Amino acid sequence: xxxxxxxxxxxxxxxxxxxxxxxxxVAPGVFLMRxxxxxxxxxxxxxxxxxxxxxxxxNACVTACHAENGVHGMDRPRTDAQWIRKxxxxxxxxxxxxSLPVMCQHCxxxxxxxxxxxxxxxxxEDGIVLVDKHTCIGCRYCxxxxxxxxxxxxxxxxxxxxxxAPRGKGTVESCTLCVHRIDRGEGTxxxxxxxxxxxNGAMTFGDLNDPxxxxxxxxxxxxxxxxRADLGLNPGVRYQGI
Amino acid sequence: xxxxxxxxxGVLRWLGFGVLPLSxxxxxxxxxxxxxxxxxxRGDQCVExxxxxxxxxxxxxxHERDHAVRDGVRNPDHGFVSCIDCHVASDARHSEPExxxxxxxxxxxxxxVDCFECHRDRPSASAHLHSLNPHAPAPEFAxxxxxxxxxxxxxxxxxxxxxxxxxxx
Amino acid sequence: xxxxxxxxxxxxxxxxxxxxxxxxxxAIGFGLLAAALKSAHGHHITGMDNQIVWGLPHVFAIxxxxxxxxxxxxxxxxxxxxxxxxxxxxxxxxxxxxxxxAGGLAILVLDLGRPDRLVVAMTHYNFKSIxxxxxxxxxxxxxxxxxxxxxxxxxxxxxxAPAVGMVAFVWRLxxxxxxGAIFGFLIAREAYDAAILAPLFIAMSFALGLAVxxxxxxxxxxxxxxxxxxxxxxxxxxxxxxxxxxxxxxxVVYHLTNLYATRLHGVEAFLLVSGGIYPLLFWGVxxxxxxxVPLVMLFHPVWSRxxxxxxxxxxxxxxxGLAQLYVIIIGGQAYPMDMFPGYEVSSSFHDGVVAxxxxxxxxxxxxxxxxxxxxxxxxxxxxFLHFLPVSLADHKVDPHHSAGSATETAPAGx
Numbered sequence: 001x002x003x004x005x006x007x008x009x010x011x012x013x014x015x016x017x018x019x020x021x022x023x024x025x026v027a028p029g030v031f032l033m034r035x036x037x038x039x040x041x042x043x044x045x046x047x048x049x050x051x052x053x054x055x056x057x058x059n060a061c062v063t064a065c066h067a068e069n070g071v072h073g074m075d076r077p078r079t080d081a082q083w084i085r086k087x088x089x090x091x092x093x094x095x096x097x098x099s100l101p102v103m104c105q106h107c108x109x110x111x112x113x114x115x116x117x118x119x120x121x122x123x124x125e126d127g128i129v130l131v132d133k134h135t136c137i138g139c140r141y142c143x144x145x146x147x148x149x150x151x152x153x154x155x156x157x158x159x160x161x162x163x164x165a166p167r168g169k170g171t172v173e174s175c176t177l178c179v180h181r182i183d184r185g186e187g188t189x190x191x192x193x194x195x196x197x198x199x200n201g202a203m204t205f206g207d208l209n210d211p212x213x214x215x216x217x218x219x220x221x222x223x224x225x226x227x228r229a230d231l232g233l234n235p236g237v238r239y240q241g242i
Numbered sequence: 243x244x245x246x247x248x249x250x251x252g253v254l255r256w257l258g259f260g261v262l263p264l265s266x267x268x269x270x271x272x273x274x275x276x277x278x279x280x281x282x283x284r285g286d287q288c289v290e291x292x293x294x295x296x297x298x299x300x301x302x303x304x305h306e307r308d309h310a311v312r313d314g315v316r317n318p319d320h321g322f323v324s325c326i327d328c329h330v331a332s333d334a335r336h337s338e339p340e341x342x343x344x345x346x347x348x349x350x351x352x353x354x355v356d357c358f359e360c361h362r363d364r365p366s367a368s369a370h371l372h373s374l375n376p377h378a379p380a381p382e383f384a385x386x387x388x389x390x391x392x393x394x395x396x397x398x399x400x401x402x403x404x405x406x407x408x409x410x411x
Numbered sequence: 412x413x414x415x416x417x418x419x420x421x422x423x424x425x426x427x428x429x430x431x432x433x434x435x436x437x438a439i440g441f442g443l444l445a446a447a448l449k450s451a452h453g454h455h456i457t458g459m460d461n462q463i464v465w466g467l468p469h470v471f472a473i474x475x476x477x478x479x480x481x482x483x484x485x486x487x488x489x490x491x492x493x494x495x496x497x498x499x500x501x502x503x504x505x506x507x508x509x510x511x512x513a514g515g516l517a518i519l520v521l522d523l524g525r526p527d528r529l530v531v532a533m534t535h536y537n538f539k540s541i542x543x544x545x546x547x548x549x550x551x552x553x554x555x556x557x558x559x560x561x562x563x564x565x566x567x568x569x570x571x572a573p574a575v576g577m578v579a580f581v582w583r584l585x586x587x588x589x590x591g592a593i594f595g596f597l598i599a600r601e602a603y604d605a606a607i608l609a610p611l612f613i614a615m616s617f618a619l620g621l622a623v624x625x626x627x628x629x630x631x632x633x634x635x636x637x638x639x640x641x642x643x644x645x646x647x648x649x650x651x652x653x654x655x656x657x658x659x660x661x662x663v664v665y666h667l668t669n670l671y672a673t674r675l676h677g678v679e680a681f682l683l684v685s686g687g688i689y690p691l692l693f694w695g696v697x698x699x700x701x702x703x704v705p706l707v708m709l710f711h712p713v714w715s716r717x718x719x720x721x722x723x724x725x726x727x728x729x730x731x732g733l734a735q736l737y738v739i740i741i742g743g744q745a746y747p748m749d750m751f752p753g754y755e756v757s758s759s760f761h762d763g764v765v766a767x768x769x770x771x772x773x774x775x776x777x778x779x780x781x782x783x784x785x786x787x788x789x790x791x792x793x794x795f796l797h798f799l800p801v802s803l804a805d806h807k808v809d810p811h812h813s814a815g816s817a818t819e820t821a822p823a824g825x
Contacts, residue, residue, distance in 0.1 A: 040314040070362075077759070078460035085760040092755050102750075102758075111598060117542035118535040124314060132311050133360050135535050138524015140464040141542050147599035149748060149762065153464060153524060155455035159335075161362045163323045168360030169453045170524030183314050227750055231598060242751070356527075 045108075045127035046177055047208040047236035048192065049215045049224055052100040054202035055195075059086060061101050061203065064194030068178065070162030081152035081167075083175045084191060089242070098241065101191065101203070104129055104150040104175035105227060105235035112142035112151065121172075127208070127236050128177045136171040143172060147228050148235075150174045177236075208236060289319040299325075300355070322357070327365045336363040418502060418564075418797040421635055428634075428794070435787040442780010445773045446521040454524065457774050462766035463744050468522040470736045471778030474619065475515030475785060476549070476590055477612060478732075480583040481620015482507035483556065485647070487583070490559075490576025496643060496808050499800035500628070501576075505560045506792050507624055508583075509553055514785030516549060518777055541592045548586040555579045564797065587616045594739065601678040602743030607668070611661040615732060618654035622728040625651060627789065629722050631799060640805035641716070648721045652709035655728055659702050662735075674752070681746045682738060686765070689742040692734040701731010741768055 065084045066072070073080040084103035090096070106129045112121040113129065120136040123129045131142075131151075143151045151174040158168055164180035167173050178189035188205050195203040206215030218224075224238035288295045290302075302320050309315035318324055329343040336358040339345035345363075348355060421428070448456060459466040486504035489497035520526050536543045559575040562568040591612030597603040625647055632639040666683065669675040682689050705724040707714075714720045745766045750756065756763030793799050800807075 074455075076455060078462065078761070079455045081461070082760045085758050085762070087751075087756060087758040087760075087762050089751055089754040089756060091753065102762075113537075114539050115542060115596070116537050117540045117546065118531055119537035119540075120535075122312060124312065126314070130311065132308075134307060134311065135528075135531050136525065137528045137532050139542065140524070141540075141593075143461070143464040144744070145597055145599055147748060148750065149760065152461050153454065155460070156453035157359070159337075159363075161360065163326070163362045163366040166360035166362070170450075171360065172524070179314070183316050 040124055040126040040183075042125075043209055045208040045236060046182060047106065047127065047206065047215060047238065048177075048189070049204040049206075049218055049238045049240065050100055051202045051204075052098050052239055052241040054200045055098075055100050056200050057099060058199045060194040060197075060199035061191035062086060064190045064198075065103075065175070068162070068190035069165040069176070070160065070167070071165075072160075074156060076155075079153075079155040081154060081173060083152070083173070100239060100242065102148060102150070102227070103191070103237065104177070105148050105233070105237040106175075106177060107236070108234035109232070111145040111147065111231075111233065115141045115145040117141065124179075126182070128179055128182070129174075130176055130179065131172055131174065133166060133168065133171045133173070138170040138172065140172060147231055147233070289324075322361055326362065330364050332365050334364050417801040418499070418799065419801045420797050421631075421794050421799065428790075431790055432787070435783045435790060438779050438783025439787060440780075441776040442517070442521070442778075442783060445776035445780060446526070448773055449521070449777070450526065456771065458768055458770045459774070460766075462761050463741060463768040465740055465744065466768060467737075467741075467770035467774040468518050468777045468781075469740055470733060471781055472515045472518035472522070473590065473740065474733055474736055475511045475518070475781055477587060477616040477736075478619040478623045478729075479508050479511035479515060479616075480552070480587045480590075481616035481618065482511055482624050483579060483583050484617060484621055484650075485624055486559070486563075486576060487580040490573045491580045496646070499803065499808065500643070502560060502563050502798045503628065503631075503793070504624060505556045505563070505579075506789060506798055507627060508620075509556050509560075510785045510788035510792070511620075511623065512549060512553060513788060514781040514783075517784050518781035521777060521780075541589060541596050545586075545589045545593065548582070548589045552579075552582055552586050555582055583616075584613060587613045590616075594743070600743055600746075600748060601675055602682065602739070602746060605665060605668070607661060607665050608739075611658070611665060614654065614657040614661050615735065618651065618658050618728055619732040621647065621651045621654055622725040622732070625725045626722060626729070629718060629725075631793065632803065633718075635799070637799065638802045638804040638807075640803055640808060642805040643803055643808050644718070644721065645715075648709050648715060648724070651725065651728065652706055655702055655705055655709075658735075659698075662697075674749075677749070678746045681765070682742050686742060686745070689738050689745070692742075693738050696734035697731045697738065700727050701734060702728075705731070744768075 062082075062084050066082075069083060071081050071083055084101050086099055087102045088097065088099045106123075106127055108123070108127070110121065110123055110129045113119075113123055116122075117139060118135045118137055120132045120134075121129070121142050122132060138153065140153055143153060151172050153172050154167060154169050156169060161167050165176065178186075178191075181187075181189060192203045192205040195201060204215045204218060206213040208216060208219075210216055211220070219238060222240060224240050225242060226233075226235045226238060227242070290299075295302075303322060303325075306315070306317055306320050307322070310317070310321070325344075331341065331343075334342040334345075336342045336345040339349040342363065345358075347353075457466060457468075483504055485497050486501035486508075488494050489501045520529055523529075525531075532546060536546075538544070555575065556579055559572065559579050562572040562575050588609040591609035594603040595606055595608035628647075629639070629644075631637075666679065669679050680686075682693060684690055705727045708720050708724040708727075709715050711720075745768060747756070747761075747763050747765060750762065
């Protein structure tokens, strides 16, 4: 693909020239930073599609996510972080049950980012909602605001984090849509990978803005809905069968 | 008030509040030995000249972290994880500064930074030592037309090394 | 013409005064200890968790912040509404406002996950966040009230005091609106997401601030033995009763509105009937002890003449306010979010179940520390600065007052 090549050469420009430019000391302590930008892929909106008709009594996505991102419980269920969880639904009228994973829904208009006083909660240009832990002060207002209960607060000092997923006491965190994998160009997430390898193949990752991506084609053909669509947040995670 | 007495009191006060504490401070100014670098994980070469990185690694990291986190601009040369992979021994702990490349120097210099409250403080098993990136674009890299002046500027300041020179690693 | 009110610092040599300072310092110490424990061990030593993210410290903090803006009432009535009788009390009113706000903010900051990053909160702003606005509203309030105090106490600046008093009054209305909006703007949770929370918080601030003011004033005059006439007291207690009734009104409207919407029946049933501690606090403490009983006490023709009754009623209003904030803040989080309407929901992350919450001693101590800090600031300030009028005897506050009119019911004012 021509697009991939283009981005490769741009990245090389950065790793080389950027390193050099960053070292230019104009005056003591004053840096001339690079002007070129290797950024998130343009015009992309990453998303997930989850087919709750296929998703069954399986926990592969949760296990994989937490292993990938070094999210270990302390055996304290009330304070342990959960980036993704399986939610079981039961229709009291019919007794019909189903199960589906819920994680950060990566809203287009994220309430967490709206309420965050320091702007630590933000949405990347490619649609991924993240917490910048450098500026998170741990006020937990985002947790009050999130309609999906997608966020966890870290209640104790941590050690042994995954290198690509920094997390520490006193800050809030949530699903990153495996942003480290996306930036490496892997085009999948730990949960989706596990769902296909070990689970029921109920999850699809892809670019919602690309009409030819698998996720867009599937959505165009069979449709999909959002949790709490009434809030108008336009989440990047879509579901079928709810 | 007796002028002599008050003068004497003034001198005493001056000694007590000024000279004595200052001389105590002067007494502390002996030579001190910086801590040894942790040899096994110091790396052979850094991504920047040693005097630059020694003085300004903090600035480089803080400048680029916002780009990395917010815009996905990930520069492997200046990535936090790369520093750790190269310079920190895999059994080091930042809580035991004598074992840890970063923490030993920070402790010595009384620098308190909170990187390791969130970041992993040692290399992950799979990725010990990253390959050092040469300080230049890759050999097959072609400058875009509008970047030519940037190249010229860099070459003038001697910071853009010819691609062949230290791309041996 | 009223004589210029004489303000004097307390002598503050008595053992009682130092004992008071000792108790307050101990409270601050406990608060700091709690903060240190929290920063060493993390929030898991508190009762807060991923379900109840704001707990008892926030009840204390928001109480103090709301009461702070309300404590300015007396000064506002004097400077904005031109009631001269309240003028001698304006400095104390401003002082209480600043001190209570400082106490509340101290709790909020020390409860952050990263209190060491306070400077980040001061340098990074997201202006869409009501929280970020509040940072400006709180600090601005402090500055304005401090300037107001300066103008009140500096003879040459006296002429400008009413103007600053006006700014302070408008600012405190905006501030309490902002505090209410912290909850009012939360679309996610059924118990919040209501514009009426802003005026409700304003009414609460009037009532709570005045209750705190009355208690502090009664205590100060009782302990120092300075004369305090019935005239000013009667007006203030009538005012308190009006404010309590106003809070009650907004509470009724809030719940009636929610009860009309079928989708909110669940959360209303939880808060009013089935939610265990929350209905108990609501009906028993907030409504009965914190509103109805004080209303009777304050309006009763005979009882309300007793200072003990007025003090007790103020105390009950404060208790009711704490209960009300507990129900709003913690009750609102305890009720599960309705993510999948029409389904029964369950998960390992406590979806679809009521979140239990038991505050721990650490949280309580942190809250007490904030209260201690606020009162400590007041106690020190009245000792060293001229805040308290030497006399609030009836003929001092109102020279037209004669012995004969003492038995008349004073107008409610405001």
